[in-house]
Amino acid sequence: MIPRHAKIKFNGGRGALLCNTCNTIIRQNFDPHTIEDKKWYCERHTNEINSPRPQRSGEELRR
Incomplete structure (x- = not known):
């Protein structure tokens, strides 16, 4: 089965x-x-994606 979530492109086979x-090439062939x-x-x-996001204080969220 061909994956549905992975981005796979073909160029010349x-x-x-x-x-x-x-869209950076991660793997070929x-x-x-x-x-x-x-x-x-x-x-x-x-x-x-894996780095923790800095916590914002309530004051910053109200602005």
Whole structure:
């Protein structure tokens, strides 16, 4: 089964797995049937997603 959540593009018969946010190529030349069906992110966006967000005080939220 071809993944539904992963971004996969083909160019000249070569498969490329792309970041779901910025379309950076993460992996090339693979069988799309063996890829895990999930959203994939490049290193930059993986770090942004996994980094804790700073807590804002109630004062800042009221502005």
